[in-house]
Amino acid sequence: MRHPLLSAIVLALGLVLLGAHAAPVGAAPATDPADLGPPRGTPIEEAMLAPPAVPPPIHRDYPARVIVRLETREVVKEIADGVRYDFWTFNGTVPGPMIRVRQGDTVELHLKNAADSHMAHNIDLHAVMGPGWLARR
Structure with missing residues (x-):
């Protein structure tokens, strides 16, 4: 084509038409396969084993x-002969x-500090998205 502006318009129109064909009008939005819906049944108390x-x-x-x-x-335990540690x-x-x-x-996480604690403690939840393969074993 001899007119660069006309070439650009034709190219843009072609891309728009191709895009319109790729996404049909009224198509359902994609669903997240990780979304399994809201919790069901009665709440479960997690078994907390040592x-x-x-x-x-x-x-x-x-x-x-x-x-x-x-x-x-806060627990004091002996970690070696004569060596005590505050855990x-x-x-x-x-x-x-x-x-x-x-x-x-x-x-639903309930965290309670023991009444005789000398310092309040907390939980850093940075690791909650740990490796799934480890948890499945």
Whole structure:
């Protein structure tokens, strides 16, 4: 074509028509396969077992509201002959109990500091999106 402006208009119109063909009018929006819907059934109290024990595998195939109760406790234990250490524990153990939930569950976390704690403790939830393959084993 001898007119660059006309060439640009034809090209733009062609791209618009191709785009309109790729997304039909009234197409349903894509769904998120990770969205399993709201929790169902009665809330579940998570089994909190002291390490090295772990909760049993989850066999349900629907999301649930899972209630997790943790208490921070300051515990003094001997780690070697004559060597005592002040531990900050969850439910009295180091490491704390394993929390097992399934994809889609809503976790309701209750954290309580023991009344005799010298310092208030908290939880840093930066690791809640841990490696899924590890949790499935």
